[in-house]
Amino acid sequence: MITPDLSKPEWAAQKTYTQNRLDSVIKAMRPELTEAEKARPFAKYYYDEIPQPDPAHYAKMDDPIDPSEAFYPEDINRLLDVDWLRQSTEIGWCVLPNGAGYICNSILYPESTPEMIDWWFAWHPLEDLRYRIWYPPQHAGIMLSPIDRARILDPGVPMKEKNWGVVHYVTENCDCGYENIDINFRNPADMGFDMTRFDDVIATFAGGMGWAVAVQKCDDSITAPALMVHVFYKEEGGLRHRTRFWMGYRINEQNKPELCLPPHVSVPAAAVQGLARHNVKEYTRWREFLPRIYKELGGSLYC
Amino acid sequence: MPIKLTAVSRRRPGLTRAEYFRYIEHYHGTVARLERFKIDKYIQNHVIDGAFGTLADDDHQNKIADRDGVVELYFSEFRDMLATLEPEGVTTSRANQDGRFFANERTNVLCMAEETELPVANPRPKFNPGLGEPGVGGLKVMYFIMRKDDVYPNDYYKLWQKAHDEAMAASPYAQEQIRKIVVSKRSRVNDNDAAARAHFKMVDPPVYDMFVSFWVDSIEQVGAFRQYVAALQESPYEFADWSQSFYLYVRTVRIIDDAPPKD
Numbered sequence: 107m108i109t110p111d112l113s114k115p116e117w118a119a120q121k122t123y124t125q126n127r128l129d130s131v132i133k134a135m136r137p138e139l140t141e142a143e144k145a146r147p148f149a150k151y152y153y154d155e156i157p158q159p160d161p162a163h164y165a166k167m168d169d170p171i172d173p174s175e176a177f178y179p180e181d182i183n184r185l186l187d188v189d190w191l192r193q194s195t196e197i198g199w200c201v202l203p204n205g206a207g208y209i210c211n212s213i214l215y216p217e218s219t220p221e222m223i224d225w226w227f228a229w230h231p232l233e234d235l236r237y238r239i240w241y242p243p244q245h246a247g248i249m250l251s252p253i254d255r256a257r258i259l260d261p262g263v264p265m266k267e268k269n270w271g272v273v274h275y276v277t278e279n280c281d282c283g284y285e286n287i288d289i290n291f292r293n294p295a296d297m298g299f300d301m302t303r304f305d306d307v308i309a310t311f312a313g314g315m316g317w318a319v320a321v322q323k324c325d326d327s328i329t330a331p332a333l334m335v336h337v338f339y340k341e342e343g344g345l346r347h348r349t350r351f352w353m354g355y356r357i358n359e360q361n362k363p364e365l366c367l368p369p370h371v372s373v374p375a376a377a378v379q380g381l382a383r384h385n386v387k388e389y390t391r392w393r394e395f396l397p398r399i400y401k402e403l404g405g406s407l408y409c
Numbered sequence: 410m411p412i413k414l415t416a417v418s419r420r421r422p423g424l425t426r427a428e429y430f431r432y433i434e435h436y437h438g439t440v441a442r443l444e445r446f447k448i449d450k451y452i453q454n455h456v457i458d459g460a461f462g463t464l465a466d467d468d469h470q471n472k473i474a475d476r477d478g479v480v481e482l483y484f485s486e487f488r489d490m491l492a493t494l495e496p497e498g499v500t501t502s503r504a505n506q507d508g509r510f511f512a513n514e515r516t517n518v519l520c521m522a523e524e525t526e527l528p529v530a531n532p533r534p535k536f537n538p539g540l541g542e543p544g545v546g547g548l549k550v551m552y553f554i555m556r557k558d559d560v561y562p563n564d565y566y567k568l569w570q571k572a573h574d575e576a577m578a579a580s581p582y583a584q585e586q587i588r589k590i591v592v593s594k595r596s597r598v599n600d601n602d603a604a605a606r607a608h609f610k611m612v613d614p615p616v617y618d619m620f621v622s623f624w625v626d627s628i629e630q631v632g633a634f635r636q637y638v639a640a641l642q643e644s645p646y647e648f649a650d651w652s653q654s655f656y657l658y659v660r661t662v663r664i665i666d667d668a669p670p671k672d
Contacts, residue, residue: 122559156523251561253568272565288597290563317597356598358411358486359523366487366598369497 108260110252115146116232116259116408119249124210126249127286129259130277132236133247134284134321143235147409151239151399159390163197163213166183167382170375171198176208179333179352182298186307188339191348199382205367207332207353207378211385216344217397221265221402223338223345224280225404226396227291227312228258228268237276240395242324246277246284259407266310267293279320281380289334296361309345312336315357330373331356331366332381349385353378412596414482414490415599415620416486417518417553417657419475421511428453429477432511438664441578446496449667454659456519457628461655471555473516474617479551479659487598490521505608514590514609518553519602520617522593530577533588533626546588546624549661550634553620555653562618565648566594569619572644576649579640586633588601589624615653633659 110117121129143149156165176194184190188398196212230236230248232255235266237248250258254272257263269291291314295301299308313335320327332353334336339346353373367373403409420429433453441451461474484490496502508514558564577583593639595618606614623634634656642651 124558125562251564253564254561271560271563275561317600319600325606326603329597331597355597356487359525359594360411362411364411364486368491368495369488 108256110256111132114408117255120213120235120252120255121249123251126275130247130284130286130321133277134279136238136246138243139235146233146235148215148239148399148403149235150397152242154239154242154395156241156243156362156391157394159386164383164386164389167199167379167386171195173200173208175211176200176202178202178206179298179350179355181235181363182350182363183300183303183394185337185350186300186303188307190287195337196348199378201372201375204365205370205372206355206365206373207351207373207381209343209349209351209353209378209382209385211347211349211382211389213268213347213386213389213393214341214344215347215396218345218393220338220340220345222396222400222404223310223312224268225400225407226392228265229403229407231269231272231274232258234312241391243283244281244384244388246279248277249275251275269312269314278384280377280384281317282377284320284321285318286323287316289316290314296357297333298361298363307339309338309340311338312379315355317356330354330377333357333363347389349389351381351385353381412484412487412490412521412523412598413593414484414494415520415522415593416512417473417479417520418474418512418514419473419516420477421509421513424511426477429511429561432581433478433480434662434664436660437504437511438509441664444496444502444504445665446493447484448482448493448665449485449489450483450668451664452481452483452666453662453664454481454551454657455662457548457660459655459657462640462652466652471655472653473655474520476655476657478512479657487521487596509610514610515611516614517609517611518560518614518617519599519605519611520593520620521596521599521602522620523596525592525594527592528575528588529587530584531586531588534603547627548625548631549659550623550625551620551632551659552571552623552638552656553617553654555615555650556618557648557650560648565618568646568648572619572641572646572648572656576637576640576644580633580636583633583637586625586630587637588626591622593620595619595623609656619643628658 112118196210199209202208231250234247237245258268270293272291274289278287294304294311297313316332317329319329332351333355335350337348354367355363356366456477461471462469625633
């Protein structure tokens with residue numbers, strides 16, 4: 107393990123588990139930036155005018171799609187069949203017959219590359235402000251554990267693998283109030299992808315399993331699981347980003363997706379639609395912002 | 410088995426240990442067999458002895474310093490657990506209602522966990538001399554390790570694994586005598602246990618993110634575990650609150666298990 111250099115903000119940002127949970131209440135109020143944050147070279151992005159989603163795209167999240175147009179996490183390898191995907195419904199959400207929430211989204215990035223994606227997913231969890239500038243209206247903060255921080259900052263770990271096994275502790279509003287979401291990033295094989303075909307189709311990937319609970323947690327609060335997959339494909343005109351969420355699922359110790367809703371319980375439609383809308387908004391912002399910040403800061407995790 | 414429900418209990422007031430063990434094995438166990446619902450396997454662990462905290466503690470610092478039994482209910486998936494705890498068409502299952510007759514339920518410690526077996530240097534030979542459970546040894550030790558509050562759960566598991574490997578490497582008698590090790594990691598589905606806590610009238614129960622089970626041939630070899638524990642607690646890695654951790658020596662009783670004997 108590499109030795110922390112506490113003179114650098116990337117290391118100095120470390121908080122304990124207890125402190126981060128306490129801080130999340132403050133983070134959820136989205137306080138004004140501190141003087142130290144304002145001095146960071148990327149602070150200016152916090153004050154960007156945030157681009158609004160394409161109205162036609164956003165409108166596709168108004169009403170649920172027919173569940174027969176969705177697929178289940180056991181069939182995750184459908185994401186390797188591009189011809190099939192192009193014939194299918196690529197933008198929408200619904201509650202599946204088994205009660206799980208399903209979200210699909212697709213967006214083309216004309217100016218982004220797989221290297222930018224990998225850099226971003228390693229770069230942004232190192233400080234709260236890095237996460238906040240992604241989507242300032244709804245991203246409140248982020249934290250890593252000390253061991254995960256060391257992995258991210260270890261130059262011996264390839265950029266696209268840095269998040270494998272790492273947990274991002276984010277504080278985020280997915281249109282249903284602020285939640286603490288612990289996102290356990292995984293490698294694609296542990297998500298169930300067929301690795302004999304994966305690299306032929308997928309340019310890069312970020313995904314895992316999240317557990318979300320309200321920041322203002324009480325004794326009866328539900329901690330909700332979800333599977334999340336972001337897959338990126340090179341195609342004419344840029345990089346295609348496809349997203350899938352399966353809410354109500356977890357991945358068990360055998361690396362199998364498992365529905366863990368009580369019988370006859372469904373994920374509330376408002377929660378599914380909220381995450382779907384949030385997804386469109388945050389990645390609309392990302393589409394425009396990632397090439398700019400990568401041009402300025404990309405290539406290093408320190409700044 | 411993908412998931413299990415573990416309840417660590419003490420006996421209700423007025424019962425002797427012998428009465429408690431007799432009741433849970435012969436009456437409650439029978440109730441569970443009659444109302445099996447979706448239970449795949451049900452193991453009772455009757456506590457023979459145990460220790461809470463460390464010798465360095467002046468007083469007990471954990472909320473619980475007496476445990477008499479640990480039950481482990483195994484299910485194929487989480488929904489099967491729910492379907493068994495709250496079976497459809499049954500207002501109050503006999504098993505649910507029976508607990509109050511033997512357990513001090515409000516002091517229960519619940520842990521919904523997933524198991525991973527670790528390799529050991531010297532697993533028990535195929536020949537079973539009749540010391541206990543086929544293939545694993547006659548005495549089981551269950552070690553409930555409290556995570557330090559400040560430590561992230563994902564780091565806690567990684568640090569424990571490093572500390573475990575080093576402690577085992579430093580404990581030759583443990584390497585020789587420990588026949589099997591199973592790690593039970595708490596699942597986040599356990600976060601949604603408000604109904605169970607309300608049912609048992611549990612107030613702010615302690616949460617254990619992991620417990621580890623060890624098997625040795627008989628209680629004569631339990632010193633092997635003690636050698637390992639001494640090395641583990643001397644680990645330089647800061648991940649556990651040893652004062653709130655505890656271990657139990659238990660006798661396992663199979664209530665429901667369809668698996669054929671391994672020996």
